[in-house]
Amino acid sequence: MAVLNEEQTMLKDQAEAWVKEVAPVRAFRTLRDSGSDKGWDPAVWSAMVEMGWTGIVVPEAQGGSDLGYLTFGVLLEQTGRELTASPLLASALIGASALRLGGSDAQQRDWLPGVVDGSTVLTLAVDESNRHAPTRTAMKAEKAGDGFKLTGTKTLVPEGGEATAFVVPARTSGKPGDEDGITLFLVRGDSAGIERQRLATFDARGYANVSFDGVEVGKDAVLGEVDGGFGLLDAVLDRARAGLAAEMLGTASAAFDMTLDYLQTRKQFGAVIGSFQALGHRAAALYSQKELTRSCVEAALEALDKDADDAAQLCSLAKGKAGDFLFNMSNELIQIHGGIGMTDEFDAGFYLKRARAVESLYGNRAFHRDRYATLLGF
Amino acid sequence: MSTANQDLEAFRAEARAWLEENFPKSLAGRASEYMAMEGGKELTGEARTWVERLAERGWGTPTWPSEYGGGGLSASQAAVLQEEMRSAGAFNPIPLRAGMGVTMVGPTILEYGTEEQKQKHLPPIARGEVRWCLGYSEPNAGSDLASLSTRAEDAGDHWVINGQKVWTSGADISDWCGALVRTDPKAGKRDGISFLMFTMHQEGVETRPIRLISGASPFCETFFNNARADKTDLLGPLNDGWTVGKRLLQHERASQTGAMDTGGRPAPLQELAKRYVGTDESGQLADSDLRSRLATHLMESKAHSLTLSRVAAEARGNPNVSAAASILKNTATNVAQTRAELTLEVMGHQGLAWEGDGFTEEEVNAVQSWLFGKAMSIYGGSFEIQYNIIAKNILGLPETTQKG
Numbered sequence: 001m002a003v004l005n006e007e008q009t010m011l012k013d014q015a016e017a018w019v020k021e022v023a024p025v026r027a028f029r030t031l032r033d034s035g036s037d038k039g040w041d042p043a044v045w046s047a048m049v050e051m052g053w054t055g056i057v058v059p060e061a062q063g064g065s066d067l068g069y070l071t072f073g074v075l076l077e078q079t080g081r082e083l084t085a086s087p088l089l090a091s092a093l094i095g096a097s098a099l100r101l102g103g104s105d106a107q108q109r110d111w112l113p114g115v116v117d118g119s120t121v122l123t124l125a126v127d128e129s130n131r132h133a134p135t136r137t138a139m140k141a142e143k144a145g146d147g148f149k150l151t152g153t154k155t156l157v158p159e160g161g162e163a164t165a166f167v168v169p170a171r172t173s174g175k176p177g178d179e180d181g182i183t184l185f186l187v188r189g190d191s192a193g194i195e196r197q198r199l200a201t202f203d204a205r206g207y208a209n210v211s212f213d214g215v216e217v218g219k220d221a222v223l224g225e226v227d228g229g230f231g232l233l234d235a236v237l238d239r240a241r242a243g244l245a246a247e248m249l250g251t252a253s254a255a256f257d258m259t260l261d262y263l264q265t266r267k268q269f270g271a272v273i274g275s276f277q278a279l280g281h282r283a284a285a286l287y288s289q290k291e292l293t294r295s296c297v298e299a300a301l302e303a304l305d306k307d308a309d310d311a312a313q314l315c316s317l318a319k320g321k322a323g324d325f326l327f328n329m330s331n332e333l334i335q336i337h338g339g340i341g342m343t344d345e346f347d348a349g350f351y352l353k354r355a356r357a358v359e360s361l362y363g364n365r366a367f368h369r370d371r372y373a374t375l376l377g378f
Numbered sequence: 379m380s381t382a383n384q385d386l387e388a389f390r391a392e393a394r395a396w397l398e399e400n401f402p403k404s405l406a407g408r409a410s411e412y413m414a415m416e417g418g419k420e421l422t423g424e425a426r427t428w429v430e431r432l433a434e435r436g437w438g439t440p441t442w443p444s445e446y447g448g449g450g451l452s453a454s455q456a457a458v459l460q461e462e463m464r465s466a467g468a469f470n471p472i473p474l475r476a477g478m479g480v481t482m483v484g485p486t487i488l489e490y491g492t493e494e495q496k497q498k499h500l501p502p503i504a505r506g507e508v509r510w511c512l513g514y515s516e517p518n519a520g521s522d523l524a525s526l527s528t529r530a531e532d533a534g535d536h537w538v539i540n541g542q543k544v545w546t547s548g549a550d551i552s553d554w555c556g557a558l559v560r561t562d563p564k565a566g567k568r569d570g571i572s573f574l575m576f577t578m579h580q581e582g583v584e585t586r587p588i589r590l591i592s593g594a595s596p597f598c599e600t601f602f603n604n605a606r607a608d609k610t611d612l613l614g615p616l617n618d619g620w621t622v623g624k625r626l627l628q629h630e631r632a633s634q635t636g637a638m639d640t641g642g643r644p645a646p647l648q649e650l651a652k653r654y655v656g657t658d659e660s661g662q663l664a665d666s667d668l669r670s671r672l673a674t675h676l677m678e679s680k681a682h683s684l685t686l687s688r689v690a691a692e693a694r695g696n697p698n699v700s701a702a703a704s705i706l707k708n709t710a711t712n713v714a715q716t717r718a719e720l721t722l723e724v725m726g727h728q729g730l731a732w733e734g735d736g737f738t739e740e741e742v743n744a745v746q747s748w749l750f751g752k753a754m755s756i757y758g759g760s761f762e763i764q765y766n767i768i769a770k771n772i773l774g775l776p777e778t779t780q781k782g
Contacts, residue, residue, distance in 0.1 A: 003691050260773060275776040280769035287768055288705045295684035317677050366670075373673040378648040378663045 007067070008074050014051070015078040022047060023084040025347050031085060032204040038162055039206020040085045049118035054092040057100060057239075062112035064096075069239065070301040073246035077297075080250025083350055085205055087121045089243050090158040095122030097239040098167045102184060102224035102232040111165070111186065122186075123163040124236060125154035125210055132363045134169065134233055137182050139212065141170035147218040148172070150185065150193075153211040158361065160208030161198040164189045168212070169233050172226055179230040184223040191215050203350075203357035238315040240362045242300040245318035248358055249290075249297045252326040255333040255351045256290055259283070262337055279336065286329055293318075293325040313375045320368035323359055330355035382454075389455050393462040400431045406467030429471060433505040438472030439480055442488065446496050447504030453694065475506035477548045483510045483556050483575075486626040490573075490614040499554075499575070511578070513543040513557030513600060514623070521763050523558070524568045524620060528602060530559040537561075537574060537607040539582070542599065545757065549585040549598035552578050558623045561616060573619035573626075576607035592749035630758050635686065635706035647717060648672060651724045668723065675716050682709045704767045711754040711761060718748040 004012065023044045031041055048054060056072045058064020072093055079088060096115050099108055099122075114120030126134055139152030150170050157163070166187045174181025187194070193215040196208040224232040263274030263283055273279055300318035303311040330352040334341035341348040359365065402424035405412070412425055421429055432438045435449065440456040442448020451459065463469065473480035484503050487495055502508035519526040528541025539559055549555070555578050562570030578585075582605030588597045614622035648663075651672060656664045663669040686706060721744045722729035731737035731745050755761040769775045 003694075263773075263775060272776050274769070274773075277766070277769075280773075280775050281762070281765040283773055283775065284765040284768035287773060288709055291705055292678075292681040292685050292709065295688045296681050298688065299684045317680055320677055321681055369670055369673040369677070372677055373648075373662070373669055376646075376648055376673075376676065377661075378652055378657070378669060378672070 004074065008071050011071060012074045012078065015053075015075045016081075018047070018051070019078045019082045019084055023079070023086075024082045025350060028083045028085055028204075028350065029347075037198050037200075037206070039159060039204075040087065040162075044084065045086050045118055048086060048088055048092075049116075053088060054096075054118055055116040057093060058096050058112050058116050059100065059108070062108055063116040064112070068301075068305040069093075069242060070298065070305055072243060073297065073301040076243055076246040077250035077253070080247035081254040083251065083354055087123070087159045087162070089240070089247060090123040090163075091115055091121045093243045094124050094236060094240045095120075095165075095167060098122075098124065098184065098223060098232070098236045101235055102229075106220070107186065107223065114164075120165055121159055121163045122165045122167065123157060123159045124240065125157040125160065125166045125168050126233070126237070126362075127155045127157075128153060129155065132360070132367055134237060135179055135182075135230070136176045137169050137171055138176045139168070139170040141172045141183055141185065144216055147216060147221065148183075148185065150187065150212040150215040150217065153209060155209050156199065156207050156360065157210050159206045160210050161196055161206045166210065167223065167236070169229060174227075181227050182229045182233060183226045184229040184232055185217055185221045186223050187212075187215060187217055187221060191217070201357060202353045204353075205357070234312070237362055238312055239304060241315045241319040241368075242297070242304055244358060244362060245297045245300065245315075245322040248319075248322035248326045248355075249293055251351060251354055251358075252293070252322070252329040253290060255326075255329045255348075256286055258348070259286075259329075259333050259336050273336075282332060282336075286325075286332060289325045289328065293321045296321045313372060316363070316368040316371045316375065319363060320365050320372065323365040323368070326355045327359065327365075386454055386458055389451075390458050390462060393459050394466070396435070397462055397466045397468055400428075400435075401463075401466055401468045402428055405469075409467075409469035412469065412471050425471075429475070429506055432470065432472060436504065438470055438506055439484065439504040442484065442500065442504060446488075446500035447502075448500075472504070472506035475509065476503045477509040477552050478512050478556070479503035479508065479510040479554075482512065482626050482629045483554075485629050486556075486622060487613065489625065490622050492610075494610060495575075495613065508554055509548065509552045510554045510556060511546050511549045511552035511598075511600075512626075513546055513549075513555050513559075515545045516542060517544055521760055523623075524571070526558055526560060526571065528557065528559050529563065530561050530572065530574055530607065532561075536609055537576075537612075539574070539576070539602040539605040539607060542601050544597075544599050545588075546585070546598045546600045547596045549578065549600045550587055554578060555583075555600075556613065556626075558619050561619075565617060568620040570617055571619040571623070572616055573613040573622040574607045575611040575613055576605060580605060582606060590750065591752070592746050595750070627759060631704060631707050631764075634754075634758050635710050647720060647724070648676065650721065654724045654726065654728070668720075672720060675713070675720055678709075679713045679717070682706070682713050685709070704764050704772070707758065708755075708761055708764045714754055715751050718744070718751045722748055 027041065052065055053075055055064030056067050057069060058066065060066050076089060079086070092115060096112065099111050103111065111120065111122065115122055128136065128138055139150065141148045141150050150168065152170065154168065166189065168185045168187050169182050170185060171181055172183040193213040195211045195213065199207045199209060201207055260283060263279060264272060266273050274283065296314070296318045300314040303314045333348045333351055337346065337348055340346050363371065404424055405428060436444055436447055437449045437459060439447065440449035440451045440459055441453060444450035480503060484500060487499055503510065513528070514523060516526050516528060528539065528543060530537040530539045543557065554575060556573060556575050558571050559574050560570050561572040564570065582603045584601045584603070585598045588595055588599060590597065651663055651668065655668065658664050663672070689706065725741055725744060728737060728741050729744065731741035733742060770777050
């Protein structure tokens with residue numbers, strides 16, 4: 001199981017120091033208060049590009065470092081700790097993975113350098129209702145001349161407001177619910193017929209609903225196989241789930257540290273409140289959950305790097321367990337801090353809101369419980 | 379390949395060749411038959427030959443130093459040996475034959491014992507010839523172990539022990555006992571305790587097995603009426619037995635994390651569920667509520683086993699018992715108890731099995747495990763005591779309103 005190598009440990013230390021200094025929760029608060037609907041700070045994004053973070057899962061031939069998913073997870077855990085907002089997960093992990101796994105040589109050559117230098121923000125637009133249900137894809141992709149015409153609406157697209165391009169699963173045949181008949185398309189954000197509705201969500205990120213009204217794309221926009229895109233989509237989604245789980249582990253671990261610090265310093269009834277057994281036992285339970293979650297997240301990322309047979313299972317496990325831990329932790333963060341936890345001035349609310357938001361992305365806990373059972377054959 | 383890996387592969391070849399030559403083929407895959415033997419004093423035939431050969435080579439206690447009957451192997455070599463034994467269908471019955479000797483008493487003697495004590499006690503444990511039990515809990519000293527009152531008085535050339543222990547596993551079939559006893563009644567609670575070792579084959583020791591909610595059990599009540607311990611069998615410093623005893627408990631927790639290979643794994647719970655509950659036309663378990671809870675349990679179980687491997691990987695080359703053992707004991711307990719409850723739920727009416735023709739052996743066993751499993755969150759430091767330990771030792775929370 002995962003013991004970080006020298007390079008990963010170095011990156012972790014570098015990321016930890018950088019995030020704390022340049023992109024801490026304080027900076028996220030400023031961003032939120034500025035009312036910016038972009039969802040991230042361009043200077044933060046440029047710095048990430050500068051440090052090579054956008055090329056971690058990109059082949060060296062396309063300007064990346066090809067260090068793999070476990071390494072990427074190390075970074076996301078650190079950005080998760082401080083709630084750093086950026087397109088790192090959406091574009092550099094998920095968008096890049098779609099190209100890496102499904103892109104032809106030409107597509108990789110055309111698109112990946114832009115993802116690596118940060119000029120392209122490529123995001124996956126998958127959900128179409130208020131639920132994550134990739135097999136239910138209904139968006140139409142009709143043959144039009146040499147290419148296709150896309151019609152339909154994608155909901156809660158991460159970084160959908162600013163994305164310069166989308167990976168869009170659409171239906172070329174079959175009906176919602178079928179795995180067959182789904183095709184993935186690469187669509188430029190400035191294509192005629194695309195409309196974006198920016199969403200004001202409580203975690204203050206750059207989501208949008210994106211509608212496609214007869215958007216025309218050439219046949220070179222097809223990523224992978226026509227009608228046979230579900231396997232590719234599922235593989236990309238698993239990378240999204242494991243990456244997000246790493247971020248969630250960081251978010252929950254930071255909330256744990258804040259809570260532990262409070263338990264060690266806050267005094268009531270003449271004693272530090274951490275000396276009360278009712279609280280000590282809750283802290284112990286959360287600590288156990290933290291350790292279990294780390295094992296699941298690292299195992300999922302490693303399985304992706306090794307292309308292991310049980311990778312899908314482990315990615316559902318990671319997203320599910322990270323969801324459990326983050327849900328409990330973000331609620332205990334507020335409860336144990338008491339009244340101060342309820343104030344906007346304190347950071348606890350940011351963690352609670354982020355926890356609830358990421359639960360919705362790429363499958364909630366119920367989705368992954370169901371998927372885990374299905375993958376285990378019951 | 380690194381030199382270390384080359385050495386390990388060379389050792390693998392050596393272990394494989396040795397097993398090929400020494401492990402009786404007739405015993406292959408029959409671990410459960412021999413491992414479950416209670417007491418098992420009289421080994422005969424090939425099983426006896428196997429234990430003797432294993433002991434001769436020191437591989438019953440592979441990581442112990444060879445001068446005390448061990449194999450002198452590194453932790454990585456021992457892991458390789460275990461892998462090779464598994465693939466040959468071989469097994470190591472010595473730890474079970476020695477009771478608490480291999481897992482707990484031995485490592486503690488290695489750490490605290492005098493040279494004479496090591497020479498005297500370790501080789502018989504390593505050969506699986508002497509079975510040990512532990513005298514810890516008393517009727518009035520459970521979670522609050524340090525309040526124990528069994529006393530040992532200095533009688534010149536030996537100690538005289540009086541009092542009662544309880545939950546002494548295997549006391550009725552053990553040859554030796556390691557016990558925490560009070561040697562200075564005037565000292566503070568934790569300061570007047572010593573760790574004594576003595577033979578169970580003497581007049582002043584009486585054992586009485588305890589019947590549990592699950593039926594017969596390995597647990598006993600053990601009474602000391604002027605029992606005797608040699609002066610040379612005091613382990614560690616006089617009146618500092620609490621430190622020795624606590625260290626031994628760390629070894630106990632490490633042995634209760636589910637990391638020990640018990641051989642023969644039970645069938646996956648989901649297969650049992652499909653058999654008893656049935657599936658719908660899409661192949662899903664017919665009871666959707668049970669399906670969801672079963673998935674939750676299997677995910678927790680996987681998270682626990684992934685954590686075991688992670689802790690093992692991170693601890694490689696580090697001989698200290700990891701602090702994380704406290705977490706793992708509770709998660710292992712949670713997983714096992716939930717599994718037992720779900721198993722009975724899956725079996726439905728058949729999960730009421732006690733004995734007789736109305737039930738299968740599988741059903742009777744499931745009920746036994748369910749009942750006996752309730753002890754998991756009590757023995758070896760209860761669930762709550764483990765949480766006290768995590769809060770205090772790992773999280774650094776102060777101990778002002780909690781004890782333990």
